[in-house]
Amino acid sequence: MLSATSLSCVRGERHLFDGLDLAVGPGEWLHVQGENGAGKTSLLRILSSLSPPAAGEILWRGQPIKTLGEDYRREMLFLGHHGAVKEELTPLENLTLAAQLDGTSLSEADAMKALARFGLRGREDLPVRFLSAGQKRRVLLARLAVRQATLWILDEPFTALDVKAVDMLSGLIVEHVTGGGIAILTSHQSILLPNGKVLVL
Amino acid sequence: MNWGSPAEFFAMGGYGLYVWGSFGVCALLMIAEPILVGKRRTSILRSLRRERIAETLDTQ
C-alpha cells in the first residue's frame, strides 16, 4: 500500500540516504533502525509528506502522495518527537481538539474511555503541565487509539514510557496491524512484534 | 564651458559642500563596494585552495 522508490534526502551538504526503496503492505509494520543522524526522522518526515524528498517518489495505494494531498493525510497519522500536546490544556481538551484538527469528531464519552484505557482516569480535567512526562506520553497513546487512520508513522514512540505503557503501546500497534493497518516506526529498542520488517539506514 | 578656473569649479557657486558631499560619498561607496566584493571572492578562493591542499595531503 505504501511504497517508495529511489528516495534520497539531502540535509545541507550531506546526503543522508540515496536510492532508498521500501514497501509496506496492510497488516505489516516497518521498524526503521539506524545510528543517530542516519536520517530516521528525516525519512519519517518525508514519508508523512512533511518535507519533500530530494529525489524519488512515494506511492499510497498506487498513487503519488503529492497528488493525493489531503486524501493521504486523512488516512495517515504522524507522531513526531514533540507530541503536539498543549501544556495549558487538559488531556480531554487536547484529545478533542486534535480530533477536530484531524477533521474527525470525537464524542466526550469516547475520549474519556480512551483516556481511562491508558490510566489517565481522574486526570481528564487537569492541565497537562501537572502530569508527569510518562503521563503526557499516555495522552498521545490515547490519541492513537481514537484516531481512525490506516497508516501510522511514529517517531520514537517508546521513549519516556514505563514498562506498562510500553506494553500498552505494543498492544495498540499489534491491534492496529492485525486489523489491516500499517505502522512505520523508529525505536532504539528492539521490538518483538509479529509481521515486522526491518529497514536499516 | 561653465567654469573660469579650477577654484570656481570646486566652489560650485557656493554649493561646493553639498555637491561634493553628494558626489564624494557616491564615489566612495562605488569604490568601496567592489573592493569588499573582491575581498569576499579572494577569501573564499583562499579557503578553497587550502581545502585542495589538505585533500592532496590526505591522499598521499
Next chain:
Amino acid sequence: MSNKIVNWFKYASPQSFYPVAGKMIPWFWVLAAIFGVTGLWISFFVAPTDATQGEGYRIIFIHVPAAWMSMFIYVVMATWAGLGLALNTRLSGMMAQALAPTGAIMAFLSLWTGAFWGKPMWGAWWVWDARLTSALILFFLYIGFIALQAAIDDARRADKAGAILALVGVVNVPIIYFSVKWWNTLHQGASVSINKAPAMATTMLWGMLIMALAFWMYSIAVALTRVRAIILEREAHTEWVKELSEVKQ
C-alpha cells in the same frame, strides 16, 4: 521552443553560469566607465547653471539615477526571487541575494544625496518629502531582506524565506509610495520637488539618462561579481568548483 527552455535552464545552473558571468563582468565595467565619464562630463561641463537652484541642482545627476536604481533593483530582485520559488532554480536565490546589498547602497545614496540637495534648497537636511520618505522605507525593506537572509543558516531556506519577503515587499512598495504621497499632500509638504527641480532642459535629461545607464552597468557588474563569490561559497564542496583553474593554481 522546447530547445530554448532547455538552453535557458542550462545557464540557470550555477556551474554553467559561473564562467559566463566571469566573461561578462569586464564588459559591464567598461560600459559603466564609459557612461560614467560621459555622464560626469555632461553634468559638470555641458549642463548649464540653473536659474533658480544655481549649481546645487547638479546633485540630481546622481540622486535621480540612484533613486531609479534602488527601485529597479528591488523589482529585479523580487523577480529573481519569484522565479526561484516557481521553478526551484538555485541560481535565482543567489542572484536575489547578490542584488540586495547593491540595492541597499543605491537606496542609501538616494537618501544621502536627497539630504544634501535638501539642505540648501529647503534649508533642512531632512524634509518629509514623499519621495525621500518612500526611499527611506525602501531602504528599511532592503535591510530587512539582508538581515533575514543573514539570520538563516540553511542556504535553501534563506533563499525561499527571502523570496517571500521580497515578493511581499514588491506588492507593498507601490502601496507604501501611494500612501506616503497621499499623507504628504494632506500635510502640504514641500512645494519644490526634487525631481522636477529645474524646467528639465534636454541636456539635463540626457545627463541624467546617461548617468542612470552608468549606475545600471555598475550594478550589474558588482552583482555579477558578488554572485560569483556566492556560487563559490555555496558550491564549495562540488567537484566542478575544485576543478576551477583559479582554485587549482
Next chain:
Amino acid sequence: MSAVFAIIRRDLLLAMRRKSEVLTALFFFIIVVSLFPLGIGPEPALLRKIAPGILWVAALLATMLGLARLFAPDHADGTLEQMVLSPTPLGLLIAGKIAAHWITTGLPLVLLAPVLGIQFDLDSGAQGILVVSLLLGTPLLSLIGAIGAALTLGLRGGGVLLSLLVLPLYVPTLIFGAGAVEAYISGTGAGGHLSLLAALLVLGGFFAPWATTAALRIALE
C-alpha cells in the same frame, strides 16, 4: 471548516489560560499612550492634534509584542506539524490562527482606545472614527505581522528581526488609520481614508494567509 473554528477556539482557550500575555500587551498600550502627555506637556490643543498618531503607533507596537509568539509555541510542541498534516488546507487553519490573534490583541485595543482618547480630549465624533479606523486596521496588523512571524520562526534574534521586517510594511496602515482621525478633526472627512483602509484589509485578508502559509512550510521543511 470545523477545524478552523476548532483552531480559533483552542487559541482563545490558550489565551484565557495564559492571561498574562494578553494583559501585558494591553497594559503596554495604556502605559505608552499615557507617557506621551508627560513627555510633551498637557496643552489640550496640542494633545488633540497628536492623539491619532500616538494611539495608532502605540497600537502598532502593542500588536508587535505578541507576534513572535504567534507560531513559536505551536512550532515547539509539534502542533504546527499536525496542522500541516491536517486534511483541512493549512491556509484556512492559519487564517484561523490570525483571527484568534486579532481577537486576543487587536480587539481589546479597539475597545480600550476610546477610554484613552479621553486623556487626549478627543470629542465623541473623533472617538467614533478612531474606533472604526482601529477596527479596520488592527486585523491588517495581525495579517501582515503573521507573515513576519512565519518568516522569522525559530531564528536567533527572531523578535528584533521580526520588528525590522514588519514595521516598514505597517506604514500604509498607520498613515490611513491615523489619517482618518486627523482628517475628521480637521473637517475634511474620514471617508476616503477609511475606504482605503478597508481596501487594504481585503487585499491583506486575501494574500497574507497565503504568504504566511508558504513561509511556514519553508520553516518546517
